[in-house]
Amino acid sequence: QVQLVESGGGSVQAGGSLRLSCVASERAFNFLPMGWFRQALGEERAFVAAISLIGDTDYADYTDSVKGRFTISRDSAENTVYLQMDNLKPEDSAVYYCAAKNFPGAIENAQYYSIWGQGTAVTVSS
Numbered sequence: 464q465v466q467l468v469e470s471g472g473g474s475v476q477a478g479g480s481l482r483l484s485c486v487a488s489e490r491a492f493n494f495l496p497m498g499w500f501r502q503a504l505g506e507e508r509a510f511v512a513a514i515s516l517i518g519d520t521d522y523a524d525y526t527d528s529v530k531g532r533f534t535i536s537r538d539s540a541e542n543t544v545y546l547q548m549d550n551l552k553p554e555d556s557a558v559y560y561c562a563a564k565n566f567p568g569a570i571e572n573a574q575y576y577s578i579w580g581q582g583t584a585v586t587v588s589s
Contacts (some may be wrong), residue, residue, distance in 0.1 A: 465489060465578060467561050472583030475551055477517075479587070483546040484586035485561030485580055493539040496564040499546045500573055508560070510571035512546060524570050551587045558582040564568075 485497070498513035500557040507539040513524045523535050534547040544561060560582045568575035 467492075467563065467578060467580035469559065469561050469583040472559060472585045474586040474588065477552055477587055477589050479551050480547070480549045481551065481585060483559055483561075483583060483585075484546045485540075485546075485547065487542040487563070490539075490542055492542060492563055493537070496563060497537065497544045498562050498570065498576055499535060499544075499559060500562060500576075501555075501559045502582075503519060503557040505558075508573055510573065511559070513564070513570045514544060515570065526571070537553040546555075548585070551585075553587045553589045556585060556587045558584050 464490045468486045471481060475481055484525060494516055496513055496515040498510040500508050501511050502508040502513055509528055510526050514521050514535045514537050520536055532550045536545045561580045562576035563578040564576045568573040
């Protein structure tokens with residue numbers, strides 16, 4: 464069964480760091496755009512970051528609120544996508560999901576991602 468498994472969430476104080484991991488069950492995911500989304504309590508799921516392989520190079524996209532603080536990367540040998548989150552703020556608190564994009568469309572639009580992990584919770588206290 465194709466699946467994505469996230470880990471690395473937890474509780475930190477503002478200004479702290481966490482690294483989220485998303486392990487894919489198949490190597491085919493290495494060739495798909497992979498995204499991180501987050502959903503805070505009472506809010507809709509929102510785009511955070513994505514990584515896309517174009518030729519031999521991975522390119523990253525970020526939502527404005529995390530630029531300069533979050534870094535998405537991929538380790539193809541480990542079938543893993545990471546989200547390094549630095550200088551965390553209370554407003555970053557949410558459940559974070561990784562997903563595989565296998566439909567054409569805007570990279571930040573969740574409807575084009577069809578395979579999702581179970582989520583990992585991040586809580587940032589002030």
